[in-house]
Amino acid sequence: xxxxxxxxxxxIRHQTNVWLxxxxxxxxxxxxxxxxxxxxxxxxxxxCITWRGAAHGTSVWRVDVxxxxxxxxxxxxxxxxxxxxxxxxxxxxxxxxxxxxxLFDRIETAGIKLIAVSPDYWRCVHNRFAAxxxxxxxxxxxxxxxxxxxKLLP
Numbered sequence: 596x597x598x599x600x601x602x603x604x605x606x607i608r609h610q611t612n613v614w615l616x617x618x619x620x621x622x623x624x625x626x627x628x629x630x631x632x633x634x635x636x637x638x639x640x641x642x643c644i645t646w647r648g649a650a651h652g653t654s655v656w657r658v659d660v661x662x663x664x665x666x667x668x669x670x671x672x673x674x675x676x677x678x679x680x681x682x683x684x685x686x687x688x689x690x691x692x693x694x695x696x697x698l699f700d701r702i703e704t705a706g707i708k709l710i711a712v713s714p715d716y717w718r719c720v721h722n723r724f725a726a727x728x729x730x731x732x733x734x735x736x737x738x739x740x741x742x743x744x745x746k747l748l749p
Contacts, residue, residue: 599634600663602643603675606630609648613675616642616658616699617709637665640683640710640717642699644692645675656692660684660717683717686724695724701732 599621605613607629618641620633635641640662647655661680664670670679686695698720699709716733723730 598637598666600637600639600680601632601634601677602641603677604631604633605675611648612644612646614644616644616696618642619710635663637663637668639663640712640714642709643675653689655687656689657685657687658692658695660721662714681714683714684721684724686721691724694730695720698730698732705732707733 602615602620603613603626604615605611615633618633618635618639621636622634624632624634626632640660643659643661645655645657645659646653659673660683661673661676662683664679664681668681671682672679673682684695686692702709702712712733720730
């Protein structure tokens with residue numbers, strides 16, 4: 596368990612909803628009717644959506660694409676994530692989150708699984724969102740090249 600990254604998922608109606616958009620957990624632990632923990636092996640890629648409501652509507656709407664880290668790697672400290680994770684992409688707000696969710700759908704429509712997408716692509720998407728630039732949908736050739744490089748590395 597020490598080498599696994601824990602994500603706490605929460606659902607409290609009209610207040611908080613933290614859920615996975617993609618990712619393959621290796622273990623799940625139900626805490627109560629509102630919370631559960633899911634665990635990921637090092638280097639696993641996952642997408643987590645956070646929504647928080649307030650008296651007058653949405654106060655937080657964010658999507659994080661994260662990479663679970665090994666014990667010896669540096670990690671960013673995030674709420675709901677222990678011990679931490681590498682942030683590959685972080686987008687928030689009513690205009691950017693729907694655009695990112697639509698990008699996820701387009702990538703999946705192209706036949707590419709989101710958990711298999713290169714961390715470099717997610718970093719590039721993060722930077723393009725930050726700069727308000729157009730984002731190219733990942734193409735199958737670029738993804739095959741990443742998968743080939745991954746096989747060559749230890």
